[in-house]
Amino acid sequence: MDAFAHMRPYCEEEVPDALQLMLGALDWNAVLSPFIGTDATKSLLHAMGNITSVSDFQDLVSKTFIEKVLDKTASEVTFSFPESFDSCGALFISNHRDIVLDPSLINLALLSLGAETTEIGIGSNLLQTPWVEALVRLNKSFVVKRGGSLRDQLASSAEVAAYVRHVIGVESSSVWLAHKEGRAKDGDDRTSPALIRMLMSGEDAGAWNALRVHPVTLSYEWDPCDAMKVKELLVSEANDGIYEKEPGEDERSMKQGLFGWKGGIHVAIGNPVVWEEGKEEGRPHNWLAELIDKRLHAAIRIWPSHHWAAKQLAEMDSKMTEDWPSIWEPEMITDKSSKQCERRVEEVQLALQNTPFTAEEIHRKWCEIAVRPLLNLQELENSQAFI
Numbered sequence: 587m588d589a590f591a592h593m594r595p596y597c598e599e600e601v602p603d604a605l606q607l608m609l610g611a612l613d614w615n616a617v618l619s620p621f622i623g624t625d626a627t628k629s630l631l632h633a634m635g636n637i638t639s640v641s642d643f644q645d646l647v648s649k650t651f652i653e654k655v656l657d658k659t660a661s662e663v664t665f666s667f668p669e670s671f672d673s674c675g676a677l678f679i680s681n682h683r684d685i686v687l688d689p690s691l692i693n694l695a696l697l698s699l700g701a702e703t704t705e706i707g708i709g710s711n712l713l714q715t716p717w718v719e720a721l722v723r724l725n726k727s728f729v730v731k732r733g734g735s736l737r738d739q740l741a742s743s744a745e746v747a748a749y750v751r752h753v754i755g756v757e758s759s760s761v762w763l764a765h766k767e768g769r770a771k772d773g774d775d776r777t778s779p780a781l782i783r784m785l786m787s788g789e790d791a792g793a794w795n796a797l798r799v800h801p802v803t804l805s806y807e808w809d810p811c812d813a814m815k816v817k818e819l820l821v822s823e824a825n826d827g828i829y830e831k832e833p834g835e836d837e838r839s840m841k842q843g844l845f846g847w848k849g850g851i852h853v854a855i856g857n858p859v860v861w862e863e864g865k866e867e868g869r870p871h872n873w874l875a876e877l878i879d880k881r882l883h884a885a886i887r888i889w890p891s892h893h894w895a896a897k898q899l900a901e902m903d904s905k906m907t908e909d910w911p912s913i914w915e916p917e918m919i920t921d922k923s924s925k926q927c928e929r930r931v932e933e934v935q936l937a938l939q940n941t942p943f944t945a946e947e948i949h950r951k952w953c954e955i956a957v958r959p960l961l962n963l964q965e966l967e968n969s970q971a972f973i
Contacts, residue, residue, distance in 0.1 A: 590749050593729040595705065598639045604720040605637060611717030621845050622654040643724045644693075644703055652690045659810075660848045665695040666885075668800075668857040673701040675758040677750065677785070678855070680802035681775035681882050682764035684811070684843040685712065685836070688804055689727075689762045695853045696760070704760040705753055707746070709767065712836055732767070743784040750785065754797055762802075765878065771815040773958030775886075777878045783871040791861040794874070801878045803854040805887035805959075808930065810846020811839050813937040816951045820943050854885040883962040890923035891930070895956035902950060913957075913964055 588594075596604050609631075618627040633646040656663055673696055682688055689706040696703055706727040713719040713729065723729070728749060731742040753759050766778035786794055809815065814835075822829040859877055861870060893914040900914075931952050935945045 590728070590745075590752070593731075593745070593749065594723075595640050595726045595728060596723050601637065601639055601643070601724065604724050605634060605643075608717045608720045608724065609634060611715070618651075622651065622658070626650075626654050640724060640726050644726060648690070648725050649694075649697065652687075652694065655844055656848075656851075659845060660851050661807075663691070663694065663851045664853070665698055666852070666854045667695070667699070668855065671699070671855065673699075673704070673760050675754045676704075676760045676798045676800050676858075677754060678704055678760060678762045678800050678802050679765050679777070679781075679878060680762065680804050682766065682769045683804055683806055683809065685769065685840045686844050687848075688764065691804060691851065691853050692762055692802055692855075695855060702759065704762045707750075707761065707763045712840075714836075743780075744787070747784050747787045750797070751787075765801075765882070769815075771818055771955075773955040774962065775879065775882050775959070777875040777882070779869075779871045779875040782874045782878075786871060791870075794861045794870075795858075799859045799878070801856045801859060801881040801885075803852075803856070803882045803885035803887075805850075805852040805854070805889075807849030807851070807889045807891065808847055809955075810842050810844075810848060812930070812952060812955065813934045814839055814842065815955060816934055816948055817938055817941060817943075819955070820941070820947060820951055824942075850887070850889065852887040854887070856881045856885060880966060883959070883966045886959045886963055888918075888960060888963065890918050890920065891927050891956050892960040893918040894924060894927040895953035896960055898953045899950070899957060902953075913960060 614631060615624075615627055618630065622630075630647055630651060633650070637643050637646060678692055680688055680692065689704070693703040703726060706722070706725070707730050708722050708727045709730050709732045711732040713722065719729070730746050731738070733739075734742070750761050750763075753761050763781065766776065766781060770776070785797060785799075818829050859874060859881065861874060896914040897919060931949050934952055935948045938948055
């Protein structure tokens with residue numbers, strides 16, 4: 587009996603029905619043509635007729651689609667890897683900025699080395715319609731159940747941990763998981779200790795090390811969803827931390843993240859995080875989460891917009907200049923990059939013009955999000971906490 591049939595990617599005999607469900611749900615020609623062009627859309631839809639497996643779907647559809655999207659929405663995509671890198675039987679844990687692109691970029695990095703793509707963990711909260719679930723499970727994704735009672739959540743965590751260990755230990759394949767539930771809206775990448783505790787499943791250092799956990803740092807020059815994130819943070823602050831999503835907001839966010847401009851993108855895959863007995867400080871899941879964060883922050887690609895945001899915030903509040911000695915490098919802020927940042931902030935202000943927030947509040951919040959990776963990197967350098 588296949589104990590994971592309800593959550594794993596589709597097997598070969600399930601692919602035809604899933605394809606029919608997905609293709610019949612939307613007018614894909616009308617949906618895709620405006621973004622990747624008529625010819626590319628026709629080629630993708632034609633390729634559907636030759637698909638008999640999940641690997642076919644990824645080779646003929648997913649890879650082509652993502653490359654077409656990046657051709658139009660990114661200025662460059664670069665990768666870096668550790669020495670003697672081997673993706674077989676590895677768990678990739680990355681910071682989380684974009685719902686669709688984060689795992690897709692890691693897959694492109696693996697494919698650039700001729701390695702197999704990774705299985706992708708995706709929350710059930712994003713799968714509100716049957717065709718969306720069909721699409722993601724055709725794309726080598728497995729479903730992580732969200733919500734429910736505490737008992738339901740504990741059962742789901744145990745099931746996910748068992749599935750991850752099966753894929754890595756039995757099938758010698760790789761898995762991707764975001765380092766926490768939900769994207770980092772404020773730009774502050776922090777790994778959830780609960781995720782680490784789930785993966786440990788009460789096991790020891792040997793069981794953890796067998797997962798071969800590689801931190802992956804994803805750096806985007808521009809965030810296509812920045813206006814949505816600024817709005818969410820400002821609303822949350824005005825409502826004592828409460829923010830209720832509007833119907834279809836996740837779908838709009840996925841669309842904007844895919845087709846909005848991202849500029850430069852860098853994917854940095856790090857060495858495995860090793861747990862040595864006696865080395866941990868306090869509870870192991872807390873210590874391991876902090877260690878992953880240090881690796882993520884150390885590998886972040888810093889863009890001119892980060893320095894521009896720091897300078898803007900210092901000008902808004904002189905005390906920040908005292909708290910952030912030399913946080914920005916003047917040579918990184920050129921006339922060109924300044925104009926780009928100014929234009930970006932103006933676009934966000936325009937997108938939020940019908941909200942109750944002032945242009946100054948929107949400007950400040952955008953800068954607070956943009957500066958966060960630079961603050962984390964400086965904090966790490968100041969503490970000499972590279973591990």
